[in-house]
Amino acid sequence: AQSVTQPDIHITVSEGASLELRCNYSYGATPYLFWYVQSPGQGLQLLLKYFSGDTLVQGIKGFEAEFKRSQSSFNLRKPSVHWSDAAEYFCAVGAPGGSYIPTFGRGTSLIVHP
């Protein structure tokens, strides 16, 4: 069975600082990996996804994530955080295949200080 852990419930950063949100997964092979963002009162928006190939994935809004097989991780990064990045971030994992059902982490709440 697949599972995903987001170790940090809350992360606080200052505007302009760099950001890294952690995601660890459990799956026997290389899974599909996703990061979603949820702004208050909104649905989940896809930031980026990894299926195969280059382990560094670029997404929208200046985010990137790196797949590290040896660490079973898919951490999300941004070099300079903006106040508008304050939101809830979800990592998700799915078994490769057209009919996969993703498993979502509990989310990390990002707080941005001016």
Next chain:
Amino acid sequence: DAGVIQSPRHEVTEMGQEVTLRCKPISGHNSLFWYRQTMMRGLELLIYFNNNVPIDDSGMPEDRFSAKMPNASFSTLKIQPSEPRDSAVYFCASRATDTQYFGPGTRLTVL
């Protein structure tokens, strides 16, 4: 494309009443998912349809919950009778191949 459309966006009802949540998936998407989000339990998958057929409903909490997908462009999630513990945000998501797209959600409050 308009994205996944959900209605209503907010619903306030009294315990015991029937509640129906609606979802219109993105055109051409053949998979549809209903999720429930609460602070206590996070994002839970309730039911998953593929080509309008329910594939996995193991997440439906109890018989009070039912979901239908009569055609490729419409799905409903019904709660009858509703209880205060059903208060949550309910999301619909659709998928064509490998990526899910979420609707804005319906915030349900059961008094």
